[in-house]
Amino acid sequence: MPAGLGGGGAVAISLEAVMGTYQDPSTVGTVWVPITNEGLVYTEDKYYSPQIRQQTIRSDVKQSYYHVEGPISMEVDPAFIPYFLHCSRHLIAKAGTGPYTYTYTPSSAGSASTAASGAVARTASITVIRDGIGFGYAGCNINTWEFTIDNGVLMANLGVLGLSEATPAALGTPAWIDPNLYGADSHSIYVAAADPAPTFGAASIDFNGFTANLNYNATAENRIRSDRSASYIAFHETEATWSSELDFVSKTEYDNFKAATTRAVRLESVHGSTDFFRLTFNRTAYDTYTVGLGGMADLIMANTVGRALGISGGPAYKIEVKSVANIA
Amino acid sequence: MPLKVSFEHPHFPKDTPFDIMGLGLVPNGGSLEVDEDMERQFVSLNGASVRDALQDNEMVKVEGTTTLKQTDYDELIPQDVNDTVQPVIVEEVPVVESGES
Numbered sequence: 001m002p003a004g005l006g007g008g009g010a011v012a013i014s015l016e017a018v019m020g021t022y023q024d025p026s027t028v029g030t031v032w033v034p035i036t037n038e039g040l041v042y043t044e045d046k047y048y049s050p051q052i053r054q055q056t057i058r059s060d061v062k063q064s065y066y067h068v069e070g071p072i073s074m075e076v077d078p079a080f081i082p083y084f085l086h087c088s089r090h091l092i093a094k095a096g097t098g099p100y101t102y103t104y105t106p107s108s109a110g111s112a113s114t115a116a117s118g119a120v121a122r123t124a125s126i127t128v129i130r131d132g133i134g135f136g137y138a139g140c141n142i143n144t145w146e147f148t149i150d151n152g153v154l155m156a157n158l159g160v161l162g163l164s165e166a167t168p169a170a171l172g173t174p175a176w177i178d179p180n181l182y183g184a185d186s187h188s189i190y191v192a193a194a195d196p197a198p199t200f201g202a203a204s205i206d207f208n209g210f211t212a213n214l215n216y217n218a219t220a221e222n223r224i225r226s227d228r229s230a231s232y233i234a235f236h237e238t239e240a241t242w243s244s245e246l247d248f249v250s251k252t253e254y255d256n257f258k259a260a261t262t263r264a265v266r267l268e269s270v271h272g273s274t275d276f277f278r279l280t281f282n283r284t285a286y287d288t289y290t291v292g293l294g295g296m297a298d299l300i301m302a303n304t305v306g307r308a309l310g311i312s313g314g315p316a317y318k319i320e321v322k323s324v325a326n327i328a
Numbered sequence: 329m330p331l332k333v334s335f336e337h338p339h340f341p342k343d344t345p346f347d348i349m350g351l352g353l354v355p356n357g358g359s360l361e362v363d364e365d366m367e368r369q370f371v372s373l374n375g376a377s378v379r380d381a382l383q384d385n386e387m388v389k390v391e392g393t394t395t396l397k398q399t400d401y402d403e404l405i406p407q408d409v410n411d412t413v414q415p416v417i418v419e420e421v422p423v424v425e426s427g428e429s
Contacts, residue, residue, distance in 0.1 A: 026385045029338060098341060170384035175335060175346040175354070326339045
């Protein structure tokens with residue numbers, strides 16, 4: 001095989017009917033997802049025998065428990081991002097008759113699960129073709145999310161955790177639809193009083209950048225059985241934050257930081273009425289708010305991190321995606 | 329019957345154009361007739377015949393017969409670089425010790 005380039009590769013995702021049972025890309029419902037990079041890896045702590053036998057070098061190696069993990073970066077495209085959001089610690093609601101609006105709210109599930117169909121949390125088989133060679137990863141879940149605006153484009157950086165690796169029996173047929181990205185004129189950020197269903201007014205104009213992070217602190221759990229792959233993905237504490245740089249024009253937000261005032265914050269990326277991506281933190285408090293005189297010619301900006309909190313009567317956060325994809 | 333490729337993805341609206349590398353755009357739920365030039369391009373890009381490359385996919389149906397001959401495939405599908413590169417045999421050159429002349 002001649003040497004290959006990343007651009008010749010491809011990534012496919014197939015929602016699993018049975019958790020951890022690998023589905024190759026020839027499976028009905030598989031979608032080929034344009035990504036910007038990935039680094040999924042087989043992760044194992046091999047056992048190297050420290051037998052004492054008149055040598056000071058390890059004497060043997062045995063395979064040990066393993067799982068798969070790694071990052072995937074992609075532009076947020078409403079046709080594809082729901083597939084990954086389905087594979088996370090979420091409750092899912094689906095509305096509409098096409099396009100469809102998917103609403104994801106945090107669940108308290110202790111571990112990942114899947115179902116043959118329906119708007120319920122799923123696991124996925126992810127296939128990566130590198131230089132024409134297929135790598136299959138089964139039982140995948142998205143453990144961490146980062147939504148960020150990079151050069152005006154909404155990006156998603158995903159942390160994947162999976163159960164096992166498989167060799168695809170078939171690589172299917174990569175088939176691609178046109179990109180549908182959210183550019184610089186798509187985004188708005190809103191701030192309002194904390195509420196289970198916040199009422200937002202006009203968009204804020206003070207935010208210089210916006211990054212939202214969701215982390216379920218998941219772990220791959222290996223149990224003793226006649227298989228080295230992980231038995232399941234466990235979720236732990238959900239941590240959700242947002243960060244940005246704000247124009248420092250008054251002391252209002254600084255006072256809110258000191259007073260632990262809670263606010264609702266929303267990032268909305270819209271293409272007219274066709275589709276949208278909307279992430280709403282219903283209740284957040286400033287975790288940090290630092291402002292200083294950076295230098296003679298520097299703008300006075302406040303570096304801020306907001307931490308999401310639970311709220312009575314509603315979810316801590318909500319992700320809504322309007323998409324052409326009809327995930328069954 | 330010329331080669332025909334049909335594609336249907338159950339999650340996307342009918343007629344959404346899908347780009348299959350080497351063949352071009354196929355409308356979702358529709359089909360595409362593959363002429364000889366397209367087939368040659370596909371084979372060059374994918375290193376396999378249209379039927380071999382696509383037949384395993386449950387969302388794709390391939391019908392008809394190819395217009396290409398085995399000699400065409402032999403020309404279009406590159407050999408593995410490891411198969412084609414012959415080892416270079418270097419003749420051993422006797423070492424001439426310095427000061428011998």
